[in-house]
Amino acid sequence: MASQADFRDRQFLAVIGDEDSVTGLLLAGIGHVTAPPDNQKNFLVVDAKTDNSAIEAAFENFTTERKDIGIVLINQHVADRIRNRIDTYTQAFPTVLEIPSKDHPYDPEKDSVLRRVRRLFGE
């Protein structure tokens, strides 16, 4: 289980998603760029040209390497592209949350957490 100190300093959200979702969430004010030497952004814009490996690398970076992120938001259609990676992710921190996007309606059947909920209730 996550240790006590672990989530004390997790204060940012991260986004992996299409341009519109990222723009909107940045407008809400979640965007953060770390101090100049490394200039790490906490968001990644994914379009049709983005490689799956790039998405995976960003996901890896947000979930395991960076210690200041508490919630990772990921568009569901992007999550589908690295579905295997998401399904095997079971840590409590940071939380991975699948969000709907403008062009892709939300499908609760695909959500890894909702699927666990359903499985637990034997549906």
Add this chain to the structure above:
Amino acid sequence: MSGAADREAVFPTRQSLGIMKAKLKGAETGHNLLKRKSEALTKRFREITHRIDEAKRKMGRVMQIASLSLAEVTYAVGGNIGYQIQESAKSARFRIRAKQENVSGVLLPAFEAYQTEGNNDFAMTGLGKGGQQVQRCRETYARAVEALVELASLQTAFVILDEVIKVVNRRVNAIEHVIIPRTENTIKYINSELDELDREEFYRLKKVANKKQRDTAAADVEAKKRKELLEKENETPDADHATGPTDLLAAEDDQDVIF
């Protein structure tokens, strides 16, 4: 389950019987407590799953509204502002803070969103036109993010509770199906061994008693014989008396009869 194999390696003594009985009692108490804990957690868990389901649906709606307001912005500004916004994002205004909640000894973290004051990366966005739409869009998205944060904390609680419940249930089952039967078996074993010892002891005592009785009987017979012999010896002078002439004065020489 073979009764002989599944028990703890102890010597069958009264002391270890006492220890085992205490252990059984402890295991039963622990089992009760853990079961109650598991029930409390499961109750909480069901509540959370229910809320997650609800929150996910709500999230769908909120995000829809938010996308719509973003489309409004795009229309009003008359071009894509995505690039500009991505470039001007510097420091997060919207941050989260984790606090904890205690449910039956399990610490559940809950996220809480807060906004830092006084930094606005997007002061220039929509300066030309569509400033109002941009403002409205920001508010809509801020609300959406709040809903998302709430959902995230539910989800975290869900993941942690899931794990904890599994561990607790595993413990309950281990106590119920392994530790208690094994301790009971050990107690049974110790009892049977002690009974066996008792029976042996009883048999031994009986043997000893028998032997003693036999010895006393033999000693009695011996004593009787000796007595008879003595009596006979006493009688012989009498017989002499009868045959020979009796000298009453000489009777002083008679031996004392000692029994």
